[in-house]
Amino acid sequence: MKTRKNVTINDLAAHLGVHKSTISRAMTSGRRHLISPEMLDRVERAASELGYRQNWAASMLSTGKSKAVGVLLPDITNPVFPPILRGIEDGLELDGYFPIMADTSRHPQAVRQAVDRLLSQRVEGFLIASATLADRWLEDLRNTGDLLPAAISDDAQGMALAVAHLVELGHRHIMHLSGPESLSTGLARRNGYLAAMAHHDLPAGPVLLCHAYSIEEGERAVAEYWSKAERGKAEAGKVTAIVAANDLLALGALQALKARGLCVPQDVSVVGHNDMPWLEQMATPLTSIRIQHYEIGFRAARLLIDGLKGAPGSAQATVMLRSQLVVRQSTGMPPP
Amino acid sequence: MKTRKNVTINDLAAHLGVHKSTISRAMTSGRRHLISPEMLDRVERAASELGYRQNWAASMLSTGKSKAVGVLLPDITNPVFPPILRGIEDGLELDGYFPIMADTSRHPQAVRQAVDRLLSQRVEGFLIASATLADRWLEDLRNTGDLLPAAISDDAQGMALAVAHLVELGHRHIMHLSGPESLSTGLARRNGYLAAMAHHDLPAGPVLLCHAYSIEEGERAVAEYWSKAERGKAEAGKVTAIVAANDLLALGALQALKARGLCVPQDVSVVGHNDMPWLEQMATPLTSIRIQHYEIGFRAARLLIDGLKGAPGSAQATVMLRSQLVVRQSTGMPPP
DNA sequence: TTGTAGGCGTTATCAA
DNA sequence: TTGATAACGCCTACAA
Secondary structure (H helix, E strand, O other): OOOOOOOOHHHHHHHHOOOHHHHHHHHOHHHHHHOOHHHHHHHHHHHHHHOOOOOHHHHHHHHOOOOEEEEEEOOOOOOOHHHHHHHHHHHHHOOOOEEEEEEOOOOOOHHHHHHHHHHHOOOOOEEEOOOEOOOHHHHHHHHOOOOOOEEEEOHHHHHHHHHHHHHHHOOOOEEEEEOOOOEHHHHHHHHHHHHHHHHOOOOOOOEEEOOOOOHHHHHHHHHHHHHHHHOOOOOHHHOOEEEEOOHHHHHHHHHHHHHOOOOOOOOOEEEOOEOOOOHHHEOOOOEEEEOOHHHHHHHHHHHHHHHHOOOOOOOOOEEEEOOEEEOOOOOOOOOO | OOOOOOOOHHHHHHHHOOOHHHHHHHHOHHHHHHOOHHHHHHHHHHHHHHOOOOOHHHHHHHHOOOOEEEEEEOOOOOOOHHHHHHHHHHHHHOOOOEEEEEEOOOOOOHHHHHHHHHHHOOOOOEEEOOOEOOOHHHHHHHHOOOOOOEEEEOHHHHHHHHHHHHHHHOOOOEEEEEOOOOEHHHHHHHHHHHHHHHHOOOOOOOEEEOOOOOHHHHHHHHHHHHHHHHOOOOOHHHOOEEEEOOHHHHHHHHHHHHHOOOOOOOOOEEEOOEOOOOHHHEOOOOEEEEOOHHHHHHHHHHHHHHHHOOOOOOOOOEEEEOOEEEOOOOOOOOOO
16 A cells, blocks of 8 residues: 655655765765765755655665664563663664564574574674573574674672572571573572572572473472472471572462462562562562663673674673662561 | 675575576575476575575565564553564564564654654554554654554443443442543543443543553652642542553552552552553552453554555554453442 | 766566 | 576765
């Protein structure tokens, strides 16, 4: 139904009786000064009159630059990502770049498909939110020579904050609700937990593995553990605190504990991770580790662009952003 | 740093000693049958070997079709949108289209910029999530002849459900927390509220205008109203229920009421709209109107594509999706 | 300051 | 079944 055909540079040139290269020059800020002010004015007037817009594809074909960056997102439904995305957008925009997003969590081949499409669009680089470790396609990407800089949260430090907070309150038996081992955050946070426990000379309590960052998984893991404990196969009685790798897991834990008749924080303390929105509105406002969502996206974007501009070393650069403890009402002293 | 230059169709053709037309044919499903199976095999083998990928820009320049659809999002941070986006992705993918997203809530000129960029990318159509009414650029878009089909939630029906629920519980003085007048949902839901009240022969209670869909605005509006009431300028005493145009506004209302020492639902009942995620985890699980997020996105996408394919009438088609009442614990009988 | 010619990687249309 | 040629819309030397 597109009634009006797109106006091309030739149409504009013909309309003004000038050559298209003149139009071209008028449209690029870097070369505007090469033409007379009057001409510039005429061109601009005519352009907006006829509704001319540079054909991005043609321009990109000619210059070889797309000004596009591929952004791989595992799950836009997870509230961690929207702010990261905003950071990315802002970071890219500073240099006239823009993101092309691709959801990678749909079906198994989604990642491959997404990468293919983006490669076909000739994106100049990739930004990958929450990579699954050692994925084959990630390697492939590396091999194409594309940039893969990283801006990540300091997970070790975040877990240290969580554990320190609990230790300070008097806890000694602290359990970890771990995220999927296949995700970089899952592994890093678990290691962070282990290191922090060691740092305090405490025996690393049980580590419960969750297969996804979801409320259901958190609930399942904790419920299973406690019911095993009831049958004497675990010593849940000793655990007085839970450090989760993710807020959703923590929320699930909360539910499981409540179902068991345990009170938070009187019987068990719980700490989440990410400080997702609306936590303060929850039935039990969750103590959590706030990561710098926006900043992560922004820095990653800047890093990529620095690399594209050829800043030395920026390609492999990694920026670690510190986290922060936000104490709410899910943590308190252990039962006497 | 992109070390490896992109392989072109010419490289591939040279490598195989065939003409590029042959390669081109092998790459398009619609014309694969024109070449011999052996040739197809050779081409495919060589393609994956050399890492050839069609240059989308070149292809689009030649065919004039981008297979891209522009998606205008006001605020990806709002939990309503991610599921809509998923629906859009799925709807588009069925025909090989893909979305190019643009956030329109950054700065004042963001919309214009976004539309410009998308037009320059030669998207074949637009999908607009939550349009501000009568916006100039929307008109412009219409004028370019682009398709603007609509898949929306039946706001009138949703509000009717909310009001009916409260009336059934015995409420007669029902207030409305209205969204911004400039947004289509703001207006439609307010009108829906008014109509529903009229339907029950009830006087439309006060309508509080919020200038954004946020917890803060909801809190502000309700707090202001109640404090005015204290000074005798409003009759807050009579209001026993609040129908909000949005869950965030409702959550804000909850906070304001709590601050006043009012209990929900004993003193005042509150109904939200959208049924955002994690509502059941909240301190006061909110009764809300569930809209068909995913379906909205999906249907809108299909509508657009039908239009692009030239299905008659699909361009102006509007699909209305029914909502559903989800009763939780923020609504109950009015105080005696 | 403006015009000219050639090329970017594909596809479409003929011709072989 | 394959090959040749001319677009597609823009940019970049280089020439005027």
